[in-house]
Amino acid sequence: MSAIACASLSALVAPSLCRALPALAVAPRLLTAFPTATRQPAALSRRMVTSASLTPTIEDILVEDHRQFGEIMRRYNLATEKAEKKAALAELIRQVAVHSVGEEKILYPILEKIAIKGDAKAVIARERQEHKQVRDMLYDLLDRNLPVGDPLFERDVEAMYKYLAAHCAGEEVSDCPEMARFFPESARREFGKRFLAVKKLAEDQVAEEILDMESKINL
Template sequence: MRSMDAIALLKADHKTVETLFRRFEQAGPNAKKLKRKLVEQIVRELAVHAVIEEQVLYPAVRAKGKELEEQVLEALEEHHVAKWLLKELEDLPSEAERFSAKVKVLMENVRTHVAEEERRLFPRVRKAFSPVELREMAQMLMMAKKAAPTRPHPRAPDAPPSNLVAGAVSAVLDMGKEAVRTVRRGIHKPKARKVTPSAPQQQANGAAHGLEADASQLM
């Protein structure tokens, strides 16, 4: 079985995000919790995807020559705009007046960016790199995914070598933030109501404890 190359991997990411977009669009106006959950997934997927392109794909493309540099610079600017929208959506309640509008603008921007990459950039990348190079790039992209920040950081540098250091620091900060969120969710979970046993149940429990005590004496 042939391993996936870089372009196939990035297109798979695009497909994952588009599926989330469509689920958001299909959710009813009252599906606030579902929409909030979908946006959290969208934020995570796009934050990771942007970073791995910036750390691996774009530098490799620019290193091949000046022909594709203008497209890469445009892509970096599109990432920059998307990151600011992701940052604003990260903690925005789904009840907020501009929540749905902001998600719609994000989707429009990302879809335009994806169309540009898949129609113009990726075909030229496939011509510029050998199949072996593209498979090696896929391995690098997968490695970058494992260490990538899971939250948007629009102020962080987006070109090497600075983005490699910033990405590592941001990933650690994101893990801490995620841990805090998990703890908060646990705190806000409704506590189980303590049920006081009825008198017959208390008697049965007492009898059971008595039998346990008798058994322990026999051991």
């Protein structure tokens, strides 16, 4: 393990929380920027720790959050009542917001510390930009003042989620294996603990903006 990878955990974590609601976009990904790890991302969700005495690793938390996004979107698509759709979309906005703050404040700073190749750093920069893009997509969608169920609204929701899913898939292919390659399990569990703590704090940090976005979901 490199000297950078062995740096103290506190040095790898930014101290403050951002107030901006993050978001995502589709752009060509540099999925080969990080060396390929032997463990496949698909196995991560099966390893999600259920014991209350152990915090999941940061990559297990990422994959589980991504799985929950898909479950929320499935509920949205299956909903037959507009109120059900609104509730599902509001939940997705909230979950993506706090998850993205965790990535901005915990995951990306760690990856930036261990990135050696220039293209690896470019991947991280692109992921940050994708967060901003999805946020913009959500605001554009809501600012059009279309009701839930309108064909144009549904089209834009689908497009936003496809972008979100592409971003998540890219993280599981590049970021998760990189964490497993550089850090022992104990360190990754500590990162997971910090990630969950930041998500918890982020609920208050982004609450006002999330409520504003939810109020724009029209029936």
